[in-house]
Amino acid sequence: MDIQKITLICTGDAFSRTDSLSACVNNISTVRFVNSYLETVDFPENTSIHHLECKDTRFERVPVEKLASLKELRVLRITNTNSLTDFDVKRRLTFQKLKILDLSNNNINMHLCWSCFRERFSELRVLNLSFNPLVIVQAEFIGPTKLESLDLQHSKLRGPGLVPAFMCLKNLIYLDISYTGISIHTECSFCGLDSLEVLKMAGNSFKNNQVVNTFTNVTKLKSLDISNCKLQHVSFSGFDLLHDLHELDISNNKLLDIHPESFIHLRALTILDVHCNQLITLTKKHLENLPSGLKKLDLSHNLFDCSCGCLDFLQWVKEHEDVLMRADMMKCHSPSYLEDTQLMHFDISYCQVSTTTVAVLVSISVVVVLSLILVYKFYFHLYYMMVLLSGGHSSTDHNKIYDAFVIYSSKDQVWVRQELEGTLESGVPHFRLCLHYRDFRPGVPVITNIIKEGFHSSRKVIAVVSTHFMESRWCNFELEVAQSWQLLDSKASLIFVVLDGVDKAVLRSKLGLFRYLRRNTYLVWKDREVNRHVFLRQLKASLLDGKTWTEDELRSMLMK
Template sequence: MHVEMLMFLLLMTDATCISVSGCHTSFSAAYQGHVTDCQRQHLTQVPSDLPKDIVGLDLQDNLLTRISNNSFSTFSNLRFLYLSANPLHTLQRDAFKGLGKLEVLEMSCDTLSLGTTTYPDGLFQYLVSLRQLVLLGSINNEGQFPIDIVQGLKRLEELRINSWPKDGKWPQLEQLKDTLTLLNINTIGIPVLGNTTFQALRDIPLKILNFNGVVRNIEAGAFCPFKNLTNLLIGLSHGSTTKFVSITRALQCLAGRHMEEIILTRVVTTGETSVTLTEEMFGYLADICVKKLDVSHNKITRVDDNAITNSTFVRCIEYLDLSRNLLNGKLLPAAKNMYMMENLKYLDLSRGTNLIFSLSNKYNTTKRGGVYFPIPPNLSYLNLSRSASANHVRISLTLTQSDHLSVLDFSRNYLLDIPSYLECCKNLKLLDISHMKISQNVFNNTNMVTNLETLLVHDVTSDEDMFVSPSEPFFHVMPKLTRLDLSGNNLQLINKNTLRNFNKLENLSLARNRLDNVPEEILMMARLKHLDMTSNSLSVISKQQQTMLDDFVVNNGSFHLYLTGNIFSCSCGTLHFIQWLLETDVTLDHHGNYSCILGDGTLSDTATFYASGTFQWRTCVGQFWLAAAIVGNLIALLSLLVAFLFKKYFPKIEHRVLHMLGYNPRRRPQREDFDYDAYICYESAEYHWPCHCLFKELPKVSPGIRLYLPDLHDPVGCSRAEVTIDALSRSWKIVIVLTENFLRDEWIHFTVLSTVRLMSVNNAITDRVLLLYRDMSLEARARVPHLLLNVVSEEHILDVEEHPQFWTHLCQRILNADPAALF
């Protein structure tokens, strides 16, 4: 038994060990051995209780101030050592003795400056297997450069340091003439890079050079010592006054080379306010065969018309990045020659801020108003994102030679206009039009969408609700589309035909909308594997939809559903949904645990509600049976009451039933049954027009018409309310004259309510009321009560006109034979 326990402890120790110092040791397949992680343990010295066979040791972000002699001598197998982010200030000469197998040493510490006092001679002489050395610290502007730091490093391949010898001499680098391939000078510390700055690297097979710093100028021959250079990365710090033309002139030394990349990002800082890429600059690059050129973020405003000419540079370039500049419409005359870049595959013009894509007619105009615009024949990626933030992106041109274009990014522009006749991009795989204002016909061009696999339409705006248009679907047939992103579009509803043409869709994002339900059309997509519904307004998923989601897992092997950001309902009615979340085979984000609101309004989560499922079930079932018992008792009492009333009032009930069956039918009312043809209702302060105009004109049209005007016919000394209701009941039609202050009269308000009530008690009454709008503003018309408009048909609402035809029309509407009796 004791032997078995001992073996178990040994096995566990081999898997993961925790030393007294708090370090963790485990086996790493990447490092091919055991590694110890001592990060952030507040160590002030190298731990002595670590395993002796470790191949990696990470001491970053501790409190080490010095590395004493033989600090690592017991770790003879160590191949990786990380000492960065420590307050080191003292390194003893034999600090790294015994590390003959060390391959990587990283020591980026702000307290260490690159000088002979910090790095004693022979400090790294024992590191005969070192391949990568990182010594990034504080800048040493006054101390002597430690040229002996490479002593003994016969296999060094990568060196990352701060500063560089000011005279350019470093004879000890001769030891690395067969190995050093990468040099990264984080801050070069030399204001002018001259012909001798890099003379020490003349015989070094350097392939990658990366330097940064505040530089005033770069002389023409600065890069001549590099015979094997393939990657040049220059990033000048703020305050550099180097002209862009000076950099391109210095690159002329690389003529005849085959290079992988030249990165000139942010090289224009304070020296120039704007840059024009001239024919002279491209002339310096003409004989360089480089695959990737990055000149982003350099205040470039334009490219001269003849700058792009047929040359070795133009024929070799595959990746061109002009993003984050100040490019304007003047780029386009030069861009028409980009077709010469026969191998160009990647072109980034994003964030140009002032590009305008609506071309003038001075070029070869097509019959349909567009422009033939040849692009590089092998271009596969074109990024125009944020290139016209203040302009209309109008693609009114025909892009020829675009068969290889597979990625097109128009996102984050103002307005997109793609005419249906645009002939290009028939093999497009990815189209991004996010963060734009788009119209309903944006996808009328079927040439661009036939082979689309990814379509990004998130965070867009439109004048109309394009996704719920009842006439036609927003998207046309996209038979190869596998990913669609419609997130952030404020959608509340999606028309059932919107997504009907996506038979191969696998990934659909509807995140950050206001959907309160999962559109059932989506659940009919047979190949769907990922559905993102995060941050919507879902409160529950129905049982039918749960079944359809489970079917995805059965049919496709897996299905991922993302629901975080929705506030669900945790109540008796959603018990089935909460149980489904925790038991379904659908892969849910956040392990199926989401925020939810309980019945009492408090916030909880679905996992907690599910954990108390038995209690919740009993509570819900108890509520159901309590409600059922109450309803049953009410039904029994109601039955007894009905039986009692039926027995007591049988004759009246019988009489009513007989009437309903058609016995003793009533005669339909006629106009002759009423004392008055029309009751004229008006505001008392506005009596002049009804009494002196309407009362006089209508008899002229129809002599003998019987009109009731309150000011003329109301008897004196009687209750006005009773008189009004009696007059309304005795009138065939009611004419209400609406004026600006009509509803402020209390008796008028009473009359309107009485009219509506008398209309509602007899559903046989139709077209009884006529409304006359007399000198009413739009604001006054908006205040007319809905209860009055509900009982008046549109043809009985008239505007008063002082015209004979108006009186004739009004008289006809009063005297027509529509039934209007009140009983």
Template sequence: MLNLQSTSVKAVEFLNTSNINADGISSPFEKLSKLSDLKLDGQRNHGLVLIPRNFFKGLHSLKSLYLTNNNIAFLAPEAFDDLINLKFLTLDNCCVGVAQLQPGVFKNLRNVTKLIVENMGIQNFSKVVFGNLTKLRILQLNRNVMQSISVDVLESLPQLQYLDIRSVPLSCTCKNSLLQNYTVNNRKVQVIYLYTMSCQENKTRKFHNFNTNVCYIDLGVYLFFSTAAVLFLFTVSPLLYVKLYWKIKYSCYVFCSWFSDHWTRLREKEEKCKYDAFISYNFSDEQWVMNQLLPNLEGNGSSLKLCLHHRDFELGRNIVDNIVTAVYSSRKTICVVSKNFLRSEWCSLEIQLASYRLFDEHRDVLLLVFLEPIAERQLSPYHRMRKVMLKKTYLQWPGSNCINPSQAQELFWNQLRRAIRAGSRQETEQNDTDKDLALASKETGNYEKLIR
């Protein structure tokens, strides 16, 4: 066996060996100072697995290095530092999976003119790896796994004339738009088999002519108008909110409702409403609803029919759809207002839907029943506005501290029943209108005296 450490081999210029041991401590070629051509292809038995930092130490005269068909799992970033005169390097078919070449691994190979790194599993083509190859003329990158190649790296290779990127899964997206332009229009660099290269996403499309128009849109113009629009909205929105909030809110609802087939069908069936009133209440007030409101409005042979959450909502249906159907399937919506009611988001939605219907149909379909005294400051602007608008259909439940609770409550139920029936073409005849209004006015006066 040849002893590469012997001083007698200093004059060797060409070496082709198949059984090199890389122990990572010393270089087996340290005495071969005049070696110019070294072939280490397909090392037995499993190939050259690792190349440590001192492996090529002393090979200052080396011109060509062959490392094909090895299973290189580790390539030290200083492995080629002593090969300052190297002109040819091949690492063809040294793939053991996806490879990440260490930054600076080729930093001293400034004289290399041909580099073959085919089928190495290279995933990133970066300047920190390939950027120092200033005299490189031929670069063969085919059968690697890069999906994009940076044009900046290619332009950092001023002597490049020949580029092989066959069988590289390049994506036909904007990140490769500059590469497409470089490969098609750069007359200095020949990209072999360019017009047969396919897109990774669609093999029927060709890389050299995929559409890149969308990639060159001037983003500055879009950013300017987008920023201007946002600033305008932030400036104008507070003013509109203060001045036109309710008008805009209800106008939007009316506009949208015209285009809603679901709600339109419900409005068309209003004259055939399934319920006389939909009861909107918070679960904390359910005892009052079940013990007071339900017996007095539906009991004692009354013809009124109420819609209640737990009893009449369709099981398995979206809660919002159930609420919308209940509001539009009832001639009136009665809101049982308490402090708990005001804190409930679902109750807020129900009262707003009833108000939308009021503005859309120009008919008063909303009745407010206050279970307890609530100060004006505790009401939101929305509820204060509704309280002012609905003076005729705003009722206060008489508590036990009034002068005559039983009589006051009887008047309360008469008023509520009359308000539910008001406006119904099925139950109110035109010739009874004056008599009903007179009686309502009289009862209202008595009721207000009783609850004071």
């Protein structure tokens, strides 16, 4: 019979060795022993077996001496054998045509010697050492030149992450080191893997739980799996050089946020999986930087915020339902009253306000703010004008108990008391002045005193202009109010007393004061006897203008 493949299952003790089968299987290309008591193999040198599989046998070590006789052997699989603990690749035996070596799911502890593989397995393309207790890998400069696939998943690894353990595998395309207990501490962990296209390393860890420049040496990657790696941060430059990446899995980590530019260079990306993280939202910049060719995006099982501050993201989710995987598992985590609500069922109209409403609200806000600023700045002026316009100021002289309200700097108080108060109030004719240190009512706001006790109760205003006066903000304010008072009351009059030593140039520029001096009574006081006499006569004449006398005042003047 021309048999191409034979499988012997549950043979028991009948075939603990292959001696009795040698002649039978000599011309069969594929031979499989499954769940047998096979302890060793023994085939003649001229056998044509290409594919040999021994699953769940009683091997204690890989019988490299016996297997080396199979000159046509291309595929060797010895798997699921708990008793298999040793694989010695240092013996000088060669497998010239072997391309696939699968020793997964055994109990092997070994030191992986890349140079030995280069010598013994020169044609090896696929090596599977997954699900074994311990594999030690060290950095070497010489290794198998044709190895394309290496599977070490779920085997305890020593070496990778601390040293560039794969730097001699120039042609490696597929590498699986998932759940191998390694921690990536060096940026050169994957140095030398110039042809690598698929990297699976889920279930491991990174230094400081962040991806920085780990993948700068594997620029041809097309698929990357770094899920379940306890990641908390991904640097914005972590994936910068992966221009050919098609699939990225960073799910089941602890990412609170992702830099908005983390994916900006991944223009070939079609599948992105970030489910089971702690993302709150994706900003508008995140969404703008997502690859345009993205076809599958998994954002499920994150801690999404469904408040109106995340409206851009919530609206984007509804518009891109065709891209989102497991969209029904994208649920609100906050605010609490929306917890477990599906994002797809969130009513975004609740957060949307019409353009007209926004414009009206903004306009009202601007007007209110400007009004508050103006009221704050001109509060005293507005208050005074309101009092006048409301009728609180009488145009008759009935309420005028003072002849003049004196505006002056506190630094000129001595001059005011000597030259004005002492002269005008004790002389003949007798005048009564309103002086703030004496006549203002205590406990009353200053502006109220200025208006009611000053302007409201006085026929005229005397402004004592000095260098101190022009430097005082308060005096300038009182002068501005006096000008407003003069504008609103046709009988109001300002008398400017310019003290000796005031710079005329400064007087012209300061608050346009010079223009007011030309329109009102303008007296200059000089500290000389003749000038003082003339000054006093002119001042009294200005105060007498429009003054009415009571009988008591006339009787008092006649007696003097």
